[in-house]
Amino acid sequence: MSTAQSLAPWLDTYRSSAAAQFADAEAPSNTEEVWRYSRINTIDLNGYSADAAGDSSTDPMPIDPMPIDGAAAMVVIRDGHVTSLETTDALGKATVQVISEHADGEALLNNLRGEPTDAIAHLHDAHVGDVIVVDVPRGAHIEAPIVIDTYSNAEGGLTCPHTIVRAANGSSVNVFERRRSGDADQLVIPVVELDAAPDARIGYLVAQQLGPNTNSFEHHAANVEQQANITSGVAAFGGSYARTRADIKMAGRGANGDLLSAYFGDGDQMLDFRTFQDHDAPDTTSRLLFKGAVTGSAQSVYSGLITVSEDAPGTNAFQTNRNLKLSDGAWAYSVPNLEIEQNQVACSHASTVGEIDEEQRFYLESRGVPTTSAEQLLVSGFFAEVIAMFPIDAVKVELQSEIDKALAADRAAQDDALVKEEVSS
DSSP states (O other): OOOOOOSSHHHHHHHHHHHHHHHHOOOOOTTSGGGTTSSGGGOOGGGOBHHHHOOTTTSOOSOOOOOOTTOSEEEEEETTEEEEEEEOGGGTTOEEEEGGGOTTHHHHTTTTTOSOOSHHHHHHHHTOOOOEEEEEOTTOBOOSOEEEEEEEOOTTBEEOOEEEEEEOTTOEEEEEEEEEEOSSOEEEOOEEEEEEOTTOEEEEEEEEEOOTTEEEEEEEEEEEOTTOEEEEEEEEOOOSEEEEEEEEEEOSTTOEEEEEEEEEEOTTOEEEEEEEEEEOSTTOEEEEEEEEEEOTTOEEEEEEEEEEOTTOTTEEEEEEEEEEEOSTTOEEEEEEEEEEOOSSEEEEEEEEEEOOOHHHHHHHHTTTOOHHHHHHHHHHHHHHHHHHHOSOGGGHHHHHHHHHHHHHHHHHHHHHHHHHHHHHO
């Protein structure tokens, strides 16, 4: 596999070094705790090529970007390459640019993610595309969202998007990424780094709407300094096997970090989430709320860990994962964990896996609501809490609608199957 060429020599060197390290690295295995219950053993990392993905800057993909009205900036990325980058006056003094043009580019890349720990991270680094850097200067408040629209669709293709968001002291910004792909069998390895300086605020949301044959390994790394706040959300609907790992570190006194996710899986897909809430300073708070539903023969995996160091008295850390099984063939696995080295804390974790509440459904049916509509209302209500907490208001209705459409399609398919079964009998 060859690496893309960059205007920055340091980036070419970085890619070449990573490619050599990938060649010597062993692929992860589901015998490792962080990969347990995953499908990693079924995916051949050498079976995908960045060369196959091509260069969409000269051959645009036949899919239109999906902008947000009034956005401060709109970045369009096709097969890992920027095809359009437009800004408006709403961006103010903030900047959005590719890392090869950034003065601090070499120091910024993977500063929060850190050194690669497995073959997947090396593979990402070897073929990382046009890295997008969002920089918000001290005291600047960017009210309108910055939108990044990524898409890929090449048989056997490999793309590695990378986004870095830096908010300086007392600043604020919201970033929305729409991650899509076509029907081709392909691999996507995105990395997102969120860095909030003291008193800064970052709102980040990714809508994962990948195609049915895409495998994805996504990694989010966030650092929250004193009195800063990061809210990071994932709305996950697509992919064959789609995994998101989120690491968030409360590094300064009074730091606050929220991790949110709404996910819906159908067919035979697997949605896989691993989270790490790390408290390393006094009086910090983190809240995690993940809600998902699986139907057909789909599977979901959630494993989370809250760690509290001796240096973090006054920590408040909460972790909640709720799952709905909407069919007999669906399966959900949920394991929250705590690792606490400090007594002066308030920490809790909770997880549930269950079906739609029969009493609630009966209540609606007894008032004339058809069964399918009753289920639709109950599932919509189940997701409403977490969607309301997402940081990008402009897409909340769209995401709720996507869940409603997926559920309606699934209920219709189940009704058709039931009718066919009754006719055949």
